[in-house]
Amino acid sequence: MRLRDFAERLLHATTLEQKLMPPEGGYAALTDHDPGEPRAWSAPGRPPELEIAPRRHRFKFPHPDNLAEPEMAVRALHTFANHELMAIELMAWALLAYPEAPASFRAGMVRLIADEQCHLKLYADRIAELGARFGDLPVNDHFWRCAPSLTSPLKWVCAMNLTFEQGNLDHAPYFEEQFRRVGDLKTAQILEKIFEDEIHHVGFGASWLRQNTPQGQSSFEIYCQNLTFHNEPARARGANFNPEARRRAGLDEDFVAGMRRAT
Ligand SMILES: [Fe+2]
Ligand SMILES: [Fe+2]
Structure with a gap:
């Protein structure tokens, strides 16, 4: 699979499964002979439950003393999972935005993406164990907002x-x-x-x-x-x-x- 196709899929995916999916044939088999033209930032694809929410719908981050309550733990984990998702998307975009970056930069970015996918899955699974689902709470676009700069x-x-x-x-x-x-x-x-x-x-x-x-x-x-x-x-x-x-x-x-x- 071409690196740019993998990055495109991560950026435009509209299901969580696709955001978490490794490239066909594995990360090590990605090819990068044809990195394409530099791509400007555009908002990533999202499943409907993970669309960016207006500010007024956001929730309060829990006080650490209350983290034993599953509902409060889910709030914290939901915030962390959103950071992982935005990291995957910003990393996928970096592969599309900087086609001329050295091979070491692009290969390193693939390793980071693999880690972030693992982190997102760890958080999403833990949220599920606590009786909720990633996407139950509103998400913000904190990391993305600096992307155009x-x-x-x-x-x-x-x-x-x-x-x-x-x-x-x-x-x-x-x-x-x-x-x-x-x-x-x-x-x-x-x-x-x-x-x-x-x-x-x-x-x-x-x-x-x-x-x-x-x-x-x-x-x-x-x-x-x-x-x-x-x-x-x-x-x-x-x-x-x-x-x-x-x-x-x-x-x-x-x-x-x-x-x-x-x-
Ligand atoms: Fe991470
Ligand atoms: Fe990270």
């Missing part, structure tokens, strides 16, 4: 890997602890796995940022210069700042120090 692979990794996913290096361990505290070990284990994968995803962005940082310049400054829309370093961290996870992702000390100062 991501005019280069560097801007893309600064938004996706180095802002949304970097933030998860703090948020995922926090929620893992909160679910563990209320006795929901199954959800805690899912968050633990996703945290480990997220280190690699931030690492993908860190490596691309490093390649695009001129000798003698600060990678943190290049990151700040390539943030678009309403993204800023403060959105790339949580209250419980985790410097070690950032080092494991390959971010340098100057970058970690810049992030520590960002509030």
